[in-house]
Amino acid sequence: METLINKLKTAAPKAALLMALATGAVLQSCTKSDGGNGGATADALSSDAASAVYVAPGKHDELYSFLSGGFNGQVSVYGLPSGRLLKIIPVFSQHAENGYGYNEETKAMLQTSHGFVPWDDLHHPKLSRTDGQTDGRWLFVNGNNTPRVARVDLKTFETVEIMEIPNSAGNHCSPYPTNNNEYVIAGTRFSVPLDMKGSTGDVALDKYEEEFRGSISFIKVDPKEGDMELDFQILVPGFDYDLANGGKGPSEDWVFFTTYNSEKSGTLKEIGASQNDKDYLAAINWKLAAKYAKEGKLHEMPANYYHNKLDKNTHTAKSTVKKKVRYLLPEECPGMMYLLPAPKSPHGIDVDPSGEFMVVSGKLASAIPVFSFAKMQDAIKNKQFDGEKNGIPVLKYESVLKGEVKEPGLGPLHTEFDGKGNAYTSMFVSSEVVKWKLKDLKVVDRIPVYYSVGHLMIPGGDTKEPHGKYLVAMNKITKDRYLPTGPELAHSAQLIDISGEKMKMLLDFPTVAEPHYAQAIVASKVAPNSVKFHKLDENKHPQAAKKESEANVTRKGNKVIVKMTSIRSHFTPDNIEGVQVGDTVLFHVTNLEQDWDVPHGFAVMGANTAETLIMPGATQTLRWVPKKAGVYPMYCTDFCSALHQEMQGYVRVSPKGSNVPIKFSTGKKKQNIPGVASAK
Amino acid sequence: MKAIHRVLMIVAALSLGLLFMFPMWKIYLKAPQYPEGLEMHIWVNKISGSSESVLQNFNILNHYIGMEPIHAESFAELKFMPYIVIGFMVTGVLIALIGKRNLAGAWAGLLMGAGAAGILDFYLWLVKFGTNLSPEAPIKVPGMTYIPPLLGNKTLLNFEALSLPALGSAGILLAIVFSILAFYLSYKSAKKELINKPVHSAA
Numbered sequence: 001m002e003t004l005i006n007k008l009k010t011a012a013p014k015a016a017l018l019m020a021l022a023t024g025a026v027l028q029s030c031t032k033s034d035g036g037n038g039g040a041t042a043d044a045l046s047s048d049a050a051s052a053v054y055v056a057p058g059k060h061d062e063l064y065s066f067l068s069g070g071f072n073g074q075v076s077v078y079g080l081p082s083g084r085l086l087k088i089i090p091v092f093s094q095h096a097e098n099g100y101g102y103n104e105e106t107k108a109m110l111q112t113s114h115g116f117v118p119w120d121d122l123h124h125p126k127l128s129r130t131d132g133q134t135d136g137r138w139l140f141v142n143g144n145n146t147p148r149v150a151r152v153d154l155k156t157f158e159t160v161e162i163m164e165i166p167n168s169a170g171n172h173c174s175p176y177p178t179n180n181n182e183y184v185i186a187g188t189r190f191s192v193p194l195d196m197k198g199s200t201g202d203v204a205l206d207k208y209e210e211e212f213r214g215s216i217s218f219i220k221v222d223p224k225e226g227d228m229e230l231d232f233q234i235l236v237p238g239f240d241y242d243l244a245n246g247g248k249g250p251s252e253d254w255v256f257f258t259t260y261n262s263e264k265s266g267t268l269k270e271i272g273a274s275q276n277d278k279d280y281l282a283a284i285n286w287k288l289a290a291k292y293a294k295e296g297k298l299h300e301m302p303a304n305y306y307h308n309k310l311d312k313n314t315h316t317a318k319s320t321v322k323k324k325v326r327y328l329l330p331e332e333c334p335g336m337m338y339l340l341p342a343p344k345s346p347h348g349i350d351v352d353p354s355g356e357f358m359v360v361s362g363k364l365a366s367a368i369p370v371f372s373f374a375k376m377q378d379a380i381k382n383k384q385f386d387g388e389k390n391g392i393p394v395l396k397y398e399s400v401l402k403g404e405v406k407e408p409g410l411g412p413l414h415t416e417f418d419g420k421g422n423a424y425t426s427m428f429v430s431s432e433v434v435k436w437k438l439k440d441l442k443v444v445d446r447i448p449v450y451y452s453v454g455h456l457m458i459p460g461g462d463t464k465e466p467h468g469k470y471l472v473a474m475n476k477i478t479k480d481r482y483l484p485t486g487p488e489l490a491h492s493a494q495l496i497d498i499s500g501e502k503m504k505m506l507l508d509f510p511t512v513a514e515p516h517y518a519q520a521i522v523a524s525k526v527a528p529n530s531v532k533f534h535k536l537d538e539n540k541h542p543q544a545a546k547k548e549s550e551a552n553v554t555r556k557g558n559k560v561i562v563k564m565t566s567i568r569s570h571f572t573p574d575n576i577e578g579v580q581v582g583d584t585v586l587f588h589v590t591n592l593e594q595d596w597d598v599p600h601g602f603a604v605m606g607a608n609t610a611e612t613l614i615m616p617g618a619t620q621t622l623r624w625v626p627k628k629a630g631v632y633p634m635y636c637t638d639f640c641s642a643l644h645q646e647m648q649g650y651v652r653v654s655p656k657g658s659n660v661p662i663k664f665s666t667g668k669k670k671q672n673i674p675g676v677a678s679a680k
Numbered sequence: 681m682k683a684i685h686r687v688l689m690i691v692a693a694l695s696l697g698l699l700f701m702f703p704m705w706k707i708y709l710k711a712p713q714y715p716e717g718l719e720m721h722i723w724v725n726k727i728s729g730s731s732e733s734v735l736q737n738f739n740i741l742n743h744y745i746g747m748e749p750i751h752a753e754s755f756a757e758l759k760f761m762p763y764i765v766i767g768f769m770v771t772g773v774l775i776a777l778i779g780k781r782n783l784a785g786a787w788a789g790l791l792m793g794a795g796a797a798g799i800l801d802f803y804l805w806l807v808k809f810g811t812n813l814s815p816e817a818p819i820k821v822p823g824m825t826y827i828p829p830l831l832g833n834k835t836l837l838n839f840e841a842l843s844l845p846a847l848g849s850a851g852i853l854l855a856i857v858f859s860i861l862a863f864y865l866s867y868k869s870a871k872k873e874l875i876n877k878p879v880h881s882a883a
């Protein structure tokens with residue numbers, strides 16, 4: 001009897017979902033007859049889609065996914081399969097929400113040789129790897145516009161390091177970690193005339209062919225802490241370098257780059273760079289490159305680029321300026337680099353999990369060529385060359401080709417793999433995802449996506465061991481998929497079930513700004529390491545007040561230094577007098593909480609900056625220059641407790657030269673302020 | 681006392697060592713915002729909890745109702761109790777060496793007394809903290825006091841409080857049981873010998 005009730009109980013929600021789905025289908029057919037849209041969705045949607053993506057309240061998703069934000073310079077974290085937004089991680093952009101790039105501790109993260117650059121175009125997240133599999137430690141991302149590579153620590157989901165890339169412009173084919181993060185590799189999209197001092201030279205623009213060059217950077221990653229260091233660069237011919245991916249297994253030592261504009265056109269590239277029938281896939285043996293680098297093939301040139309790191313204990317970013325860069329020239333390093341002809345202006349290069357097949361998606365090509373690594377090795381051995389470019393051997397197309405995927409669709413861009421012998425390619429122009437077999441290159445299934453898919457992503461689909469259950473299509477055009485929101489619409493991602501023979505559409509979810517690429521990883525590799533709060537004992541911020549008795553206000557010339565604490569539900573001090581117009585006031589706020597999920601915010605009226613959000617145990621600094629005499633309220637901006645609205649105070653600002661002395665307090669003398677004031 | 685009784689007495693004395701290895705008492709708090717719960721651990725010589733910062737978190741929650749902050753320093757007991765326990769352990773071992781049965785009995789009695797006093801003291805401080813509330817407390821519920829339960833559970837506003845003795849207390853219990861056993865068995869075997877002995881002494 002009891003088991004019957006239990007069965008009913010478990011069956012009920014499913015039944016309800018089915019009902020909801022059925023209603024949805026009816027509604028959709030109604031709108032369709034009204035001349036509305038969405039009919040295609042109902043057709044392609046599998047009947048159990050809702051339960052496949054349903055994550056019950058209080059339950060966790062199976063996977064974390066990290067979607068780039070493109071022109072917002074951020075990474076957004078979504079749970080899969082639910083498509084729920086979990087977090088936005090600011091990387092190259094100031095983030096008023098938490099003060100990143102606004103407060104004194106994080107400003108240095110956005111410093112470059114061009115000065116403070118609080119924005120970038122973030123395209124490619126790549127998870128760190130161990131043995132060719134994602135390990136959940138770090139996320140590397142690229143800044144396209146002002147060439148930078150950043151590292152996000154997945155213990156805190158914070159950007160902890162940003163390095164500028166010299167000799168680069170449009171850092172697009174970036175960042176690609178090798179199988180054990182030996183190197184993170186970053187290539188230029190734009191070739192530029194190098195002045196051989198780490199910058200671009202003042203060169204006439206019609207000198208493209210003679211003067212312009214590209215560069216590929218090899219960034220070493222500390223295996224324990226993750227710290228990056230630019231080891232060396234390879235200066236390459238002046239093409240555009242588009243995307244890259246590393247080999248695996250037999251091809252482990254190699255990394256592959258698609259190139260376009262082998263015409264070396266410097267203007268109207270949409271025509272100029274589309275003349276040659278074939279551009280190239282560049283193959284670089286990174287192990288050999290590293291060996292050449294060690295064996296003294298390196299040249300050195302002066303440079304000037306920023307390397308910004310967040311210190312774990314002070315929670316403060318510091319910039320160092322690097323003054324030189326080492327480089328290799330491919331013509332001096334035989335065997336290090338080869339060019340494989342690839343159909344006109346190829347875009348994606350993706351290596352299958354076995355490491356044998358290199359799939360090149362030529363956005364203007366009618367077929368998808370699949371190269372064989374074994375054949376490439378043979379061709380190199382047998383010198384099956386088709387001339388050379390800038391001293392780099394070009395291999396014969398037929399000698400390296402395994403075959404072509406015929407009539408895959410229009411505008412193939414990117415391919416990922418499910419680890420079961422299947423490849424999935426996004427078709428930008430025909431707006432679909434196409435599934436084909438690596439074995440015989442035959443198309444076996446296709447599913448429409450809405451609309452114009454760019455990258456697609458299978459969790460681990462670019463690694464040795466894909467988690468071949470879901471595929472996320474990141475679409476460039478949204479149009480009518482959601483309620484209209486004026487001219488600017490959220491972009492759209494679509495979750496597709498790839499566990500069976502036929503692909504099944506499961507879910508649409510709106511995304512923040514423009515996701516280019518994404519990565520995903522099973523939650524169990526990340527969640528257990530997530531930091532809950534920073535230990536106050538380990539806070540080494542020079543201005544930290546670790547207990548209320550350490551809070552104070554001091555004047556140094558026209559600087560007023562406020563060492564302040566916050567704990568539910570008051571600041572110490574919360575009354576400050578003696579500040580004068582034109583003073584630079586630095587509020588160093590330490591959050592004394594030692595509990596999960598209790599940040600305190602801090603804001604003061606008229607400050608020309610954002611609030612700062614202080615995590616438990618950390619210290620953050622808000623800089624404020626009051627311009628008028630008066631009394632200025634300050635308050636906690638994060639609803640922290642039942643008495644959050646009471647978490648406020650006042651700063652009195654007197655005219656310049658006034659004789660009001662510095663004075664600060666919290667509460668009246670005889671009040672016993674609870675909390676930790678008297679504890680330690 | 682025979683060897684076996686002396687061993688029992690030593691075991692009794694050493695069981696008190698558990699007090700330095702485990703808390704005596706645990707107070708569990710659960711609230712909607714604390715699905716993981718908060719645990720306060722009361723030791724013979726310190727106050728700790730399920731996490732390092734548990735005392736601070738207890739105090740933050742308690743200050744809204746005007747409860748005085750709890751700090752290990754505020755309890756003189758935590759300073760002298762360890763010496764009392766060590767005293768019991770040393771005298772326990774000494775009694776085993778001396779082998780005087782009545783001393784073992786007295787030791788057990790004293791220990792029971794000390795245990796009872798400890799529980800009473802614990803109860804008194806629960807009452808003190810639960811009722812001695814600041815008149816300036818932000819949250820005042822008329823007639824409400826916040827005495828946590830000595831044993832068992834009780835609802836205090838949004839918190840469900842549960843109070844239970846922990847492994848350290850088992851040390852005291854074991855010490856009492858073993859010392860009484862040492863006393864009682866030694867008494868019994870002495871009685872047996874007494875019945876057997878007169879034959880010889882008469883001779």
Ligand SMILES: [Cu+2]
Pocket residue numbers: 566568569599600601636637638639640641644647
């Ligand atoms: Cu607050």
